[in-house]
Amino acid sequence: MPGAEVDVVVVGMGPGGEDVGARLARAGLDVVGVDGRLVGGECPYYACIPTKMMIRATDALGEARRVPVLAGAVDVTQDWAPVARRIRDEATDNWDDRVAVERFEHAGGTFVRGWGRLTAPREVTVTTPDGAERVFTARRGVVLNTGTDPAVPPVDGLAETPYWTNRDAVAVEEVPGSLVVLGGGPVGCELAQVFSRFGAKVTIVQHSDRLVPADEPEAGELLATAFADEGITVRTGLSAARVSFESGQFQVKLDNGEVVNAERMLVAAGRKTDMKALGVGAAGLDDSARGVTVDERMRVADGLWAIGDITGHGAFTHMSMYQARIAAADIIGEDDAEVADYRATPRVTFTDPEIGSVGLSEAVARAKGLNVRVGLSELQYSSRGFVHKVGNQGFIKVVEDADRGVLVGATAVGPNGGEVLGALVVAVHAEVPVKLLRQMIYAYPTFHRAIEDAIDKLA
Numbered sequence: 127m128p129g130a131e132v133d134v135v136v137v138g139m140g141p142g143g144e145d146v147g148a149r150l151a152r153a154g155l156d157v158v159g160v161d162g163r164l165v166g167g168e169c170p171y172y173a174c175i176p177t178k179m180m181i182r183a184t185d186a187l188g189e190a191r192r193v194p195v196l197a198g199a200v201d202v203t204q205d206w207a208p209v210a211r212r213i214r215d216e217a218t219d220n221w222d223d224r225v226a227v228e229r230f231e232h233a234g235g236t237f238v239r240g241w242g243r244l245t246a247p248r249e250v251t252v253t254t255p256d257g258a259e260r261v262f263t264a265r266r267g268v269v270l271n272t273g274t275d276p277a278v279p280p281v282d283g284l285a286e287t288p289y290w291t292n293r294d295a296v297a298v299e300e301v302p303g304s305l306v307v308l309g310g311g312p313v314g315c316e317l318a319q320v321f322s323r324f325g326a327k328v329t330i331v332q333h334s335d336r337l338v339p340a341d342e343p344e345a346g347e348l349l350a351t352a353f354a355d356e357g358i359t360v361r362t363g364l365s366a367a368r369v370s371f372e373s374g375q376f377q378v379k380l381d382n383g384e385v386v387n388a389e390r391m392l393v394a395a396g397r398k399t400d401m402k403a404l405g406v407g408a409a410g411l412d413d414s415a416r417g418v419t420v421d422e423r424m425r426v427a428d429g430l431w432a433i434g435d436i437t438g439h440g441a442f443t444h445m446s447m448y449q450a451r452i453a454a455a456d457i458i459g460e461d462d463a464e465v466a467d468y469r470a471t472p473r474v475t476f477t478d479p480e481i482g483s484v485g486l487s488e489a490v491a492r493a494k495g496l497n498v499r500v501g502l503s504e505l506q507y508s509s510r511g512f513v514h515k516v517g518n519q520g521f522i523k524v525v526e527d528a529d530r531g532v533l534v535g536a537t538a539v540g541p542n543g544g545e546v547l548g549a550l551v552v553a554v555h556a557e558v559p560v561k562l563l564r565q566m567i568y569a570y571p572t573f574h575r576a577i578e579d580a581i582d583k584l585a
């Protein structure tokens with residue numbers, strides 16, 4: 127049966143899908159956007175925005191607890207109610223995407239709630255909530271932005287327990303007395319610190335030998351020390367062997383025999399995709415793969431584009447939005463359309479200390495065979511760190527391709543590490559010669575002034 131014919135179908139309306147759909151609709155194309163859940167995707171309802179609201183509150187508590195060292199005394203009593211209320215009312219509109227749907231429709235798009243799958247090249251079949259099927263044929267093509275779901279490792283007993291993923295954690299109304307977190311990546315670390323500062327006794331069980339393993343080792347080590355100082359137990363190099371839940375208590379047996387008991391358990395062990403359910407085989411692609419391979423214009427195949435987490439270029443909202451802009455320009459057929467360049471991809475883990483990174487880590491740069499020099503400056507020994515005193519842990523690390531005399535990677539850890547990172551992102555993106563970075567004037571006494579010291583230490 128021939129379906130409705132449109133110009134473009136966007137399957138999955140994550141941050142990038144919403145953006146690309148609106149751009150194409152504003153350009154006058156006939157666009158159908160499809161989402162089985164909420165327009166905007168994981169970020170506004172279950173991820174970035176609600177977790178960063180939690181962290182804003184957590185940071186306020188953390189700073190208040192530093193007052194005795196600097197400014198006398200304050201009486202701080204933490205209360206989760208304002209956090210839960212902000213997430214419900216301000217961030218997620220009680221997990222209602224009416225505003226986002228209207229925004230897309232005002233741009234000229236048509237929204238269809240349901241789960242879409244490719245059923246032929248340029249053809250998408252959508253199963254709507256009432257079980258009906260609608261078929262759309264896309265003259266220009268289809269954009270996939272279906273994102274990821276929380277991965278739940280096949281640990282004995284885990285599936286039968288009421289564990290949390292990020293989607294549950296952002297909706298909690300009460301902080302548990304104790305929490306075990308499986309996974310010490312960005313999700314596990316950010317949420318561990320949130321619940322700990324709000325009174326939970328938290329244990330992180332991390333399979334790798336350090337926290338946030340995608341970042342420089344110094345970052346994971348510093349974070350582990352900071353976590354230990356505030357009472358978070360970090361168990362690295364370990365996984366859960368068996369999980370049970372009885373009488374309101376999780377019992378997590380680790381693979382070394384140790385047992386962790388907690389009221390709640392958060393699974394933050396990475397993400398998963400399902401390319402088979404998305405029907406990518408109908409477009410001639412491998413549906414057992416974790417995602418899809420895109421070229422520099424986000425093209426997957428003739429009449430098929432993909433953006434966001436499923437492209438494997440970094441699971442970040444800014445990546446999804448970046449790729450949306452590029453895909454839209456290609457679909458519209460703009461002259462001189464921008465092509466993707468991932469050399470200066472930034473990422474920030476919003477713990478305290480905050481970890482900002484851009485480009486290559488030292489290990490990755492060395493593995494690529496570059497002639498690497500690194501420089502590291504510790505913030506506590508800088509003038510600003512001295513003034514700041516409590517909470518001044520952090521560092522700037524720069525990674526230079528010495529043959530070209532440019533930075534290929536950098537890390538800024540510490541107070542506002544993600545903001546300090548901005549200067550380093552420009553340096554890596556624009557390939558500012560290190561010689562020029564040495565000749566800059568760095569304001570005194572700032573945290574970013576440690577960039578000058580790190581560059582001076584390049585060796």
Ligand SMILES: Cc1cc2nc3c(=O)[nH]c(=O)nc-3n(C[C@H](O)[C@H](O)[C@H](O)COP(=O)(O)OP(=O)(O)OC[C@H]3O[C@@H](n4cnc5c(N)ncnc54)[C@H](O)[C@@H]3O)c2cc1C
Nearest residue numbers: 138140161162163167168173242273434435441442443446
């Ligand atoms: C707890 C947490 C915190 C995070 N914090 C940050 C942060 O601070 N900064 C940052 O940059 N990134 C952060 N991320 C990552 C960020 O959320 C994602 O990278 C971002 O949402 C972009 O994902 P996406 O565009 O691939 O799609 P997603 O946001 O995953 O959205 C995909 C959409 O597609 C829909 N969908 C899926 N399959 C189908 C289908 N077959 N048919 C129809 N609809 C479908 C889904 O319902 C969903 O709405 C965080 C992630 C987590 C889990």
Ligand SMILES: NC(=O)c1ccc[n+]([C@@H]2O[C@H](COP(=O)([O-])OP(=O)(O)OC[C@H]3O[C@@H](n4cnc5c(N)ncnc54)[C@H](O)[C@@H]3O)[C@@H](O)[C@H]2O)c1
Nearest residue numbers: 279309310311312313332333334365394395396441474475
């Ligand atoms: N601030 C941000 O930008 C931000 C915040 C959160 C998440 N994200 C993105 O979301 C994605 C998902 O984050 P994440 O932290 O869930 O995933 P991740 O893959 O980055 O980290 C998961 C960690 O869990 C560990 N792990 C896996 N299985 C385990 C097991 N059975 N037992 C113990 N540990 C186990 C792994 O060693 C890994 O380090 C990431 O790619 C990240 O980029 C970004």
